[in-house]
Amino acid sequence: MKKVYLIGFMGSGKSAVGKRLSNVLHVPFYDMDTEIANRTGMTIPQIFETYGEERFRDMETDFLHRFQDEYCIIATGGGVAMRAQNREIMRQTGLVFCLNSTFRDIWRRVSTDKNRPIVQRSTRDELEILYHKRKPLYLESAHFKVETAGRSLNEITQYIAFQIIRLKND
Ligand SMILES: Nc1ncnc2c1ncn2[C@@H]1O[C@H](COP(=O)(O)OP(=O)(O)O)[C@@H](O)[C@H]1O
Numbered sequence: 001m002k003k004v005y006l007i008g009f010m011g012s013g014k015s016a017v018g019k020r021l022s023n024v025l026h027v028p029f030y031d032m033d034t035e036i037a038n039r040t041g042m043t044i045p046q047i048f049e050t051y052g053e054e055r056f057r058d059m060e061t062d063f064l065h066r067f068q069d070e071y072c073i074i075a076t077g078g079g080v081a082m083r084a085q086n087r088e089i090m091r092q093t094g095l096v097f098c099l100n101s102t103f104r105d106i107w108r109r110v111s112t113d114k115n116r117p118i119v120q121r122s123t124r125d126e127l128e129i130l131y132h133k134r135k136p137l138y139l140e141s142a143h144f145k146v147e148t149a150g151r152s153l154n155e156i157t158q159y160i161a162f163q164i165i166r167l168k169n170d
């Protein structure tokens, strides 16, 4: 078993589930946004403002490329699965779980959050268009699709943990 990647739109629960999964499985957890923020000494909004979105995307790809070979949980940022190169790295180096949430749930969770520059610069309609545009690419990248609607963070975590343990024991 190599890495476990969590992908999906902003607010689908990647960071929150990743942390829980790490506790349940006793496996290290890395949140790509946190790792990139730590490396640059800047927040995600500061990176977007100072260097622009494209440079941030390059930092994401760089992270995936260089990251050490270990069994760990990685919560990706919502844009990571948009690059073919990133999708290829994730599928080759690990198991990819897509957290699938309704746009309604997503909007409720992220609309007031100041730490997501894409939400800050978008109207509700624009974000919903982006959600529909990205969805097929999340599904294309994933080994597993995880429905999150009506499920608690713990239920989602237990489901993913079960799948990982099952595959490990195969
Ligand atoms: N299934 C869920 N049930 C309850 N709260 C959730 C669920 N999924 C996500 N959240 C909450 O929504 C917010 C955004 O989740 P987060 O893990 O940061 O999403 P992501 O990393 O995918 O952008 C957090 O406060 C998180 O606790």
Ligand SMILES: O=C(O)C1=C[C@@H](OP(=O)(O)O)[C@@H](O)[C@H](O)C1
Residues within 6 Å of the ligand: 008, 009, 010, 011, 014, 015, 033, 044, 076, 077, 078, 079, 080, 115, 116, 117, 118
């Ligand atoms: O979807 C995106 O393009 C982004 C998602 C964010 O991560 P979360 O998905 O954890 O919110 C973060 O990487 C950045 O704000 C850009």
Ligand SMILES: [Mg+2]
Residues within 6 Å of the ligand: 014, 015, 016, 033, 075, 076, 077
């Ligand atoms: Mg996150």
